[in-house]
Amino acid sequence: MYLKHNLAEDNIRQACAEFADTVGKEHVSLVHADLLSYSGSHYQSYPWTEDTVVLGQVVGYPNTTEEVFQSGTSIEGQYIPTYGGICVDFTRMDKILRTNSLDLDCTVQPGAMIGGMVGTGCSGTNATRQRPRKSSAGYDLTRTFIGSEGTLGLITEATLKLAVKPKCEVVAACTFPPIRKAALAVQSIVSRGLQVAAVEILNEVQMRSINEAKSTTRIWKEGPSLFFKFNGSSDVAVNDTANLVKSITESHGSTSFTFASSADEREELWSARRASLWSIMALRKSPEDKVWITDVTVPLRRLADTIEKTKKDIVQSGLLGAVFRHVGDGNFHTLILYSDTEKDIAKGLVPRMVDMAIAMEGAVTGEYGVGLVKRDYLESELGKSTVDIMRMLRLGGNFTMLEISNIW
Numbered sequence: 001m002y003l004k005h006n007l008a009e010d011n012i013r014q015a016c017a018e019f020a021d022t023v024g025k026e027h028v029s030l031v032h033a034d035l036l037s038y039s040g041s042h043y044q045s046y047p048w049t050e051d052t053v054v055l056g057q058v059v060g061y062p063n064t065t066e067e068v069f070q071s072g073t074s075i076e077g078q079y080i081p082t083y084g085g086i087c088v089d090f091t092r093m094d095k096i097l098r099t100n101s102l103d104l105d106c107t108v109q110p111g112a113m114i115g116g117m118v119g120t121g122c123s124g125t126n127a128t129r130q131r132p133r134k135s136s137a138g139y140d141l142t143r144t145f146i147g148s149e150g151t152l153g154l155i156t157e158a159t160l161k162l163a164v165k166p167k168c169e170v171v172a173a174c175t176f177p178p179i180r181k182a183a184l185a186v187q188s189i190v191s192r193g194l195q196v197a198a199v200e201i202l203n204e205v206q207m208r209s210i211n212e213a214k215s216t217t218r219i220w221k222e223g224p225s226l227f228f229k230f231n232g233s234s235d236v237a238v239n240d241t242a243n244l245v246k247s248i249t250e251s252h253g254s255t256s257f258t259f260a261s262s263a264d265e266r267e268e269l270w271s272a273r274r275a276s277l278w279s280i281m282a283l284r285k286s287p288e289d290k291v292w293i294t295d296v297t298v299p300l301r302r303l304a305d306t307i308e309k310t311k312k313d314i315v316q317s318g319l320l321g322a323v324f325r326h327v328g329d330g331n332f333h334t335l336i337l338y339s340d341t342e343k344d345i346a347k348g349l350v351p352r353m354v355d356m357a358i359a360m361e362g363a364v365t366g367e368y369g370v371g372l373v374k375r376d377y378l379e380s381e382l383g384k385s386t387v388d389i390m391r392m393l394r395l396g397g398n399f400t401m402l403e404i405s406n407i408w
Helices: 009-023 032-037 115-120 141-145 179-191 204-213 235-251 263-274 276-281 300-317 340-359 375-382 384-396
Strands: 058-060 086-088 096-100 105-108 158-161 168-175 198-202 225-232 256-260 290-297 320-326 331-338
Touching (some): 032 058, 179 198, 179 300, 198 204, 198 263, 204 276, 204 320, 225 263, 235 256, 256 263, 263 276, 276 290, 276 320, 276 331, 300 320, 300 331, 300 340, 331 340, 340 375, 375 384
Antiparallel strands (some): 096 105, 105 158, 168 256, 198 225, 198 320, 290 331
16 A cells, blocks of 8 residues: 655645754755756756756755755766655765774765765775675675665765775876777786776767867877776886786777876876766757766677777767776766757667667666666666565665665
């Protein structure tokens, strides 16, 4: 038997006023502009317009765990208030609560730019369950909570593993004629077991958009490019790895390989990677144009085929689309720029990309999460019985008040 709620406009208005009185007016906003800003954006993947979006009724700004009451996060439509409701902004909960240098961990609040990552489960392959590095006690509730995207409760604190800052770091970039050769170079590098801290890919569309938008101080070669970070305890070891990677990329057709070792040079070289989204946004022909951001993950041996086919599909669609981000783990992202009249074309691209990833034994998302956009694809990847268990967990109880630690 389901509860029925009185959703009449007057009742909702009175409830919001009572809510503000209960938690304090300084912790809430009922302003239309605020409600709209928390109901969508021009760089999320769930289609919406300011005219058709369902607004939440109230935005809350908690300061402590005790003041927390709902949630919403990320860019695959997780925070879209399709039924109205309360949106929680954790901006004020941004403190580092504890740092344990001997144990190499720290405890932070979600507003320290970590809550969304835990909620969507991105980059969590190094997670364990409590502050000790190992545990075999009971159900792994941490892993259950990670990736639940607010459906089981809210993350108000997270315990994170700390890494020792490397003594030496080198950044490098190289360019290829076709993107397939860049992806094949990544496969060769990773399969050799080389200690590369990061591998990022930006295709020629992305590099050209960075130049056109003047997003960085540098003019880049407009071809598919790989960006690397190498770090370690000695210059010799780091440089040896970087030179070996250079040799491998050249064997796959790289036409240039640029090193940067000083802090300023590293910052300049890595700036292209950070400028990816904003450079595409800068090329909008109209303020109403949107960018569809999404990602998939495939086994490394399937990476070159998947990226190549995705790029071909985007080109054939006639839309401006970039392939980018960290391919070292088989995860790549796309940015697709489209207008309202091109929305259906964009909506056709993403399902084909997801279906191809699943056919390649991959996953519908590696970082951005499921949200409203990819929920219908979960059964294709995981099977109906697995998704049914998720629904049972969601309906069977609320874990909001559980104390769950996670070390990344």
